[in-house]
Amino acid sequence: MENQQNNDVVVDRGEAKWSDLWLKEDYWAIWIGFFILLVSAFMIFGARGDIEKKMADYNAVIAAEKAKPFKTVELIQATAAKKALTGASLPSVKSLIGITKTPGKWSSNPVASFVTPAKGDQAAADAAKARAAEALTAAKAAQTAAADAQFKDEALNKAAVDAVSAWESADKAAAAAKVSAGSNIFLSLVILGLGLGVMFSIGMMAMGNNVPQFFIGFLGVFVLSVFANFLGGFAPTAKYGVNAEIMSIVLGLLIANTIGTPKWIMPAVQVEYYIKAGLVLLGAEVLFGKILAIGVPGIFVAWVVTPIVLISTFIFGQKILKMPSKTLNIVISADMSVCGTSAAIATAAACRAKKEELTLSVGLSLAFTAIMMIALPALIKAIGLPEVLGGAWIGGTIDATGSVAAAGAFLGPKALQVAATIKMIQNVLIGVTAFCVAMYWCTKVECNEGQQVTAMEIWNRFPKFVIGFLAVSIVCSVVSGNLGNxxxxxxxxxxxxxxxxxxxxxxxxxxxxxxxLATNFRELASYFKGGKPIILYVVGQSFNLCLTLLMAWIMFYKVFPDITASI
Amino acid sequence: MNFSPTMRQWFRFAAYGAMFWLVFCVGLPRLLSLSESWRTFGAAQDKWNIHAGAVYYTDVPVTRDTETANRAAVRQALDKRLQAISKADTGTGM
Structure with a gap:
């Protein structure tokens, strides 16, 4: 019975013991996350000296060339080489990322999701390459002529600018004409499935579960995930925000509520295990330095409005709507006010929400996001709001990160720039949100009224994976800050x-x-009783829309108009 | 015709699956493609390589460029403000 109850919630709990380190999935999620991050850090930081040296060389070239009166070939080449100098482009890291490739976008031909056909014509590619080489020689000659005249001859400078521009176009054309061999992701999917299966099985073995049964079931869950990723890549539906996560829920629900979840898959239906491991990895993406990207106005729009909306919506849900479930209330509030699915996952795990509550929350968010990402830019255009204000409004209110960028792009490049950055700053809030929600649940919700909670009790109740999640975030933020831009x-x-x-x-x-796979339609429907989740979402989002617009206007147009003018 | 319970379950699975596909993946996109706004919206996503369902900012490649551009804008604005302050100080003989 207790086991069943633990399976229904996103996080389990118990009294803390040393053996938890190898017996509890919270810790195994941390170990798995740490393992993946350490392997990648080892590969990337092993090449640090080389990257640093090349970076210094490129920066020296860029600094020297920038002093010249026009963009030179060397400046363009060094800038491009610097941009391409990434940890992900190291051969070992590239192979690792290559194995994790998901099925790609497709529209009319499903095979295109898995197979990339060979493209290009060798003769055309050679001709384009020759034209680029010719244009490069001409550009360098024109540059030299301008330099010989100490860049004082306007006609020579103009000729050099034209020659460099012609080379840039020829170079782009040569890159586009390049011949590429076809590829497919079938082998990498097999390797990934087996690799993840082995990794999760080690944890399951340590936790005393039947490993062969888990491993076989895991392969089933993995195949369904591949199929869900394939469906999530269907271009026409991807346009309105349907992703692999939504398709995963739909596929699982469809199977569970029609033919029934096969018994052999059930041992691998480990929601919490996968979510927690994913969240620990997400910690690496929660970089606190990002909050400074758009200066004080961005911090006010994302980091002041969001907590106010989150807390107000939660209080409204408890005091006025009398939501029957506190966990559902906080998951919807966080999903709506912070950043959609990722915030819903982190909050649900931190407060031990039920699976159905997370599903409902993500579904609500998808439905309202699909409406808002079209309605909000249309409204902004109709009332003639400036692009920067519109972008800030979109960034602070639409839930899903991808939809924010899409809605911003719909308005224009400035709106995209502000919207995507505001959302990025808001994304970073999920670490703080998860921690605060976990603390609030430990100290206020999961204890009797008036009861004093000791530090040990808080520790016992605290979902430990949140510590792994925050630790990864803090370490990556500190390392990132110390490395320099x-x-x-x-x-x-x-x-x-x-x-x-x-x-x-x-x-x-x-x-x-x-x-x-573990959700029953009827149970899910029972959470909609009285339409309270929808009312909560609509009221919270309306408040969010008003407050964000007001704050964005004050910050971007009254307090910091100079930043707005520079964007 | 008499179908076994298992067969009926599989029929239900196929029927619901087909219904979902027809409504959300065929009908809705076709309906939306009739709207000029949706077409523009789709074109903007294609142009900037954005997946509207991206979960986190790291899943939206354009965010890296927007972040760089915004940092540059903030630096530029701060420089201008500092210059204005130092000009004012010089003007008042400070």
Whole structure:
């Protein structure tokens, strides 16, 4: 019975013992996350000296060339080489990321999701390459002529600018004409499935579960995740925000509520295990340095409005709506006010919400996001709000990160720039949100009224994976801050984070397939009773819309108009 | 015709699956494609390589560029403000 209860919630709990380190899935989630991150860090930081040296060389070239009156070939080449100098492009890391590739986007031909056909014509590629080489020689000659005149001859400078521009176009054309061999992801999917299966099986073995049964079931869950990723890549539905996570739930629900979840799969339906491991990996992406990206106005819009909306919505749900479930209330509040699915997952795990509550929350968010990502830009255009204000409004209110960028792009490049950055700053809040919710649940919700909770009790109740999640976030943030902008971008943002996000995506897909496989439609429908979740979402979002618009206007147009003018 | 319970379950699975596909993956996109706004919206996503269902900012490649651009804008604004302050100080003989 207790086991059944533990299976229904996103996090289990118990009294803390040393043996928990190898017996509890919270810790195994941390070990799995740490293992993946350490392997990637080892690969990337092993090449640090080489990356640092190359970066210094490129920076020296860029600094010297920037002093010239026009963009030179060397400046363009060094800038491109610097951009391509990433941890993810190291051969070992590239192979690791290659194994985690998900089925790609497709529209009319399903095979295209798994197979990339060979493209290009060797003769055309050679001709384009020759034209680029010719244009490069001409550009360098024109540059030399301009330099010989000490860049004082306007006609020579103009000729050099034209020649460099012609070379850039020829180079782009040569890159586009390049011949590429066809590839498919079938072998990498097999390796990934077996690899993840072995990794999770080690934990299951230590926790005293039947490993062969788990492993066989895991392969079933993995195949369903692959199929869900394939469905999530269907371009027409992806346009309105349907992703692999949603398709995973739908697929799982469809199986569980029609033919029934096969018995052999059940041992691998381990929602919490996959979610927690995915969240620990997500910690690497929660980089606190990001909050400074758009200065004080961004911090006010994302970090002041969001907690106010979250807390107000939760209080409204408890005091006015009298929501029957506190956990459902906080998951919907966080999902709506912070950043959609990722916030819902982190909060649900932190407060031990039920699987159905997480499903309902993610479903609500998808439905309202699909409406808002079209309605909000249309409204902004109709009332003629400036792009920066519109972008800030979109970034602070639409739930899903991808939809925010899409809605911003719909308005224009400035709106996209502000919207995506505000959302990124808000994304970083999920670490703080998960920690605060876990603390609040330990100290206030899961104890009797007036009861004093000791530090030991808090420790016993606290979901330990949150510590792993925060530890990873803090370590990555500190390392990123100490590396300096260039190295941090190259080794953390485009290195460790690239590996973490690839594995995190798979773990969330495994978790959502498992949620679907273990959810009963009738139970799910019972949570909609009285329409309270919808009322909670609508009221909270309306408040969010008003407060965000007001704060964005004050910050971007009254207090910091100079930042707005520079965007 | 008499079908076994297992067969009926499989029929239900196929029927619900087909219904979901027809409504959400065929009908809805076709309906939405009739709208000019949706077409523009889809084109914007294609242009910037955005997946509207991306879960986290790291799943949206364009965020890296927007972050860099915003940091540059903030630096530029701060420089301008500092310059204005130092000009004002010089003007008042401070």
């Amino acid at each position: 260039d190295l941090a971008t190259s080794m953390i943002d485009k290195g460790v984070v690239s590996v973490a996000k690839a594995f995190r995506g798979w773990m969330f897909a495994l978790a959502f397939v498992s949620i679907g």
